Amino acid sequence: MDQAVESLLPAREERFGYICHRCSRCCHHKKIQVNPYEVARLARNRGQTTTLFRAEWTVDGAGTVLQQTETGACVFLAPDGCTVHADRPLVCRLYPLGRHIVVGEEEQFSRLEPHPRSEGEYLTEGTIADFLEAQEADLFIQAADDYLQWFDDALNMLAGDLGTAPSTIVAMPTTDQGRLLDMDTAIAAYGASTGGAEPADIEDRKALHLRILYQALSLR
Numbered sequence: 001m002d003q004a005v006e007s008l009l010p011a012r013e014e015r016f017g018y019i020c021h022r023c024s025r026c027c028h029h030k031k032i033q034v035n036p037y038e039v040a041r042l043a044r045n046r047g048q049t050t051t052l053f054r055a056e057w058t059v060d061g062a063g064t065v066l067q068q069t070e071t072g073a074c075v076f077l078a079p080d081g082c083t084v085h086a087d088r089p090l091v092c093r094l095y096p097l098g099r100h101i102v103v104g105e106e107e108q109f110s111r112l113e114p115h116p117r118s119e120g121e122y123l124t125e126g127t128i129a130d131f132l133e134a135q136e137a138d139l140f141i142q143a144a145d146d147y148l149q150w151f152d153d154a155l156n157m158l159a160g161d162l163g164t165a166p167s168t169i170v171a172m173p174t175t176d177q178g179r180l181l182d183m184d185t186a187i188a189a190y191g192a193s194t195g196g197a198e199p200a201d202i203e204d205r206k207a208l209h210l211r212i213l214y215q216a217l218s219l220r
């Protein structure tokens with residue numbers, strides 16, 4: 001989500017508590033970024049392949065940002081709330097916290113400035129760790145870190161090939177890279193070339209997808 005940061009909270013032991021009263025105001029005018037794992041979770045929730053999901057529900061079919069309606073609402077917001085709640089992305093689980101990660105450094109959290117008419121309720125009890133547990137955020141945090149690590153490794157390898165600094169490379173996926181980042185397409189192509197069966201479990205699929213992505217780096 002792109003939103004004003006109020007203050008940085010350095011650790012999960014930091015005091016924090018929040019109860020969502022489902023006013024849904026935070027589901028408007030937000031850039032909801034998703035990684036391949038989140039796309040896979042949402043696609044499964046919708047009964048679609050990741051390929052179809054990316055094309056139908058993400059901006060420009062790129063698989064990185066959820067679409068909004070004309071009113072600025074998230075495409076998955078219905079009158080009675082989020083229609084993909086069980087598989088909602090990490091940023092939705094964290095709100096009103098932001099999580100900031102740089103590869104090789106400790107995570108940091110920030111309090112995001114709430115919507116002026118938000119009905120959410122801040123608590124004086126609990127910690128960030130408690131909040132993350134209640135939001136079942138762990139698998140999503142792990143996936144975010146794993147894909148960021150791959151992206152960082154890819155940038156560093158590309159920078160080495162080009163003889164430039166990673167920060168000067170603008171990441172713009174080509175069609176082939178886009179297919180590689182589409183989990184179901186990448187796994188199907190891998191299965192076809194190796195003759196192996198596709199795992200059904202989504203965590204196993206994430207692990208295989210990352211193996212495929214790293215293999216692609218080594219073959220570049």
Ligand code: SF4
Nearest residue numbers: 027074076077082092
């Ligand atoms: S995915 Fe669900 S919780 Fe997240 S912005 Fe969309 S409607 Fe809101």
